[in-house]
Amino acid sequence: MKALGSSGWKGPVKFRMPTAENLVPIRLDIQSEGQRYKDAFTWNPSDPDNEVVVFAKRTVKDLKLPSAFITQIAQSIQSQLSDFRAYEGQDMYTGEKIIPIKLDLRVNHTLIKDQFLWDLNNFESDPEEFARTLCKDLGVEDPEVGPAVAFAIREQLYEIATQSVASAKESRLSKKSRRGSDHGSASKASGLSMDLVKLFSFKSSVVRKRKDLDVYEPVVDLLTSEEVDALEAREERHAR
């Protein structure tokens, strides 16, 4: 029986990253003794916890940072991991959520701006694969760009997933008896998901309208060293 009316509401799923591999994005920004360490990478939450300290030690050794960083790095990672784990026990509603993901990042000399749609319900999605294809098709040579793109995607997915947990809790608390379509309105209220019914109905076409094409096209820029320096200086100022 067609369940179109309830727009494909599925039962709540346990919280996890809606990607093929349940990896957590971890961001580090530690300042101490006049040195600053910024990094962003993905972590597998099922790794044993002692790995965190091992990783911190190795990083400090490889980058020749002062050893005060070890505890700070380990602590930061641990706290982000425990945040993630706190969400893990809870339910989240995924429903039919196709969200636009925006990329606007600079990695060394490469600037990438892009926008595309991502289905939160698709638990086989793979940000790393997407990033690989993007870099290959656009001929990006810097090998650091791919992981940075994948990380940015993951971060956004993580944020949305946590939001959906919060909204699920909210809807459960406030409206215990009603289900289904209410959830649909709750997710739409977040303002992010697309109006799927309209898009995928029989009358409209899946081909994007011309006016939207520019928005959804990836743009890659190669900067010269001066521009990179200028941008970095601006970012520093913003950070302060």
Add this chain to the structure above:
Amino acid sequence: MEAIDSSAELELYTIPAQSSWFLWDDIHEIERREFEEFFSESSINRTPKVYKEYRDFIINKFREDTSRRLTFTSIRKFLVGDVNLLQKVFLFLDRWGLINFSPSLNDNDTLSSVDNAKIEQGTPAGIRVTATPNSLRPITAPPLVEQRTVSGVKLPPLTSYSDVFTDLKKPDDVLLCGHCGQRCDSAFYQHNKSIINICEKCFKNGNYGGENNAADDFKLVGDSAAAVWTEEETLLLLESVLKHGDDWELIAQSVSTKTRLDCISKLIELPFGECLMGSTSGRLSSAVPTDDEDTEQVKTDGQEHEETETREENEDGPPAKRKRVALISDSDSSLMKQVATMASKVGPSVATAAAKAAIAALCDEASCPKEIFDTGDYTDSTVDRADGDKDTDMEEQKEEKDEPQGLPVALRIRASVATALGAAAAQAKILADQEEREMEDLAATVIDQQLKKVQSKLKFLDQLELIMDAEEEVIEGGKETILQERISVLQCAFRSGVTKRWDHTYVK
């Protein structure tokens, strides 16, 4: 869409034979199976209509220009929907050859990968930039091998020799000085802001080419003076190694332009450099006086040795493995004797081929008439390069240097040394092959053992299973008997007319 196709000219699109099930108007079973999510009616954004639109759009986009390779990113912006799903459809079509199937596309792939090979500063590994244009050093094999494997699964079409090799030879020609137009031999200076390169000479002379280029605008790139070895330097190195053996300080002094480390690394790079290192520690003094003083004697010695060599070799036959160990350990024999022993370790044909090739190479380099060697009466007057011994060829060329004196005797000595080394090369190759075969054998035995282990474990587990089955049966039987007994007890109870109440309590 089909109407448009047919109203224009009827264009033929090639798709592979195994994709002939594809129809414009319909969605085939294969597609249904692959993309179940579209057909399970479980979601709004995945319907058959949507799938067909994606598919048709992608194929049409490809057919707009079949000569170019369609990338996912270029069509992604046109279609609304989850990008992962779109990629799945794209990959499906790509795999079945419904898009990106065209003979020209394979070419583009490999050629572009060759073009993208960075011909930056300096030369790629494996290619030596030589000082003298008329050197005989071959510039082949290694880089080609790397590039072929890099192009991956798509086998490149049968390109011609010149196609592939001219690309690789380019590095030599690229390094033209921006100012004087000559080739930059060892190092060149690159301008920071533009792409002007000037050679060392111009830099020293202050000709920076163009206006207002200051000296600081140039930075030194490419093979620095330390990394490029001219022939003279290599000759000096070898001679000093022969003379001084392990004393690297002295060697570095004699090869004045290179540091100690450079000498060591260069020697290791040279084929049999390590052999020389090991062997020369013993024969320090014997070789030198023989060379300088008893030239005439050596000449005749050489003749005799060559002849006895050939006779020896005919008796020796193919080398055994263990003989290798005792090869260059005798430290008191003269150079010629060592050459003879080395050459005797390999088969006779190999040694003669090596000798011929060495002599031919020498003659070409020194451009002295071949008759010098003819007087020794042990080579043919017409010498052709031995095709089967390319390895030894190249090595001998590297070993031989162009000395200005060009005494016949010196040439001969060098020829014989080169022969010996060439022979040793062949020997080494044979040994390496043997080692490899042994290794493979051992690996096979190990695998065998593992298999046996696994099999015995499986047998054990099978037996365990049987035992478990038997026990299960026994337990089943036990259960049945218990059930039977209960039934009989109940029957007895009923028959004896027990009251209802008692019944309940009992049953509970």
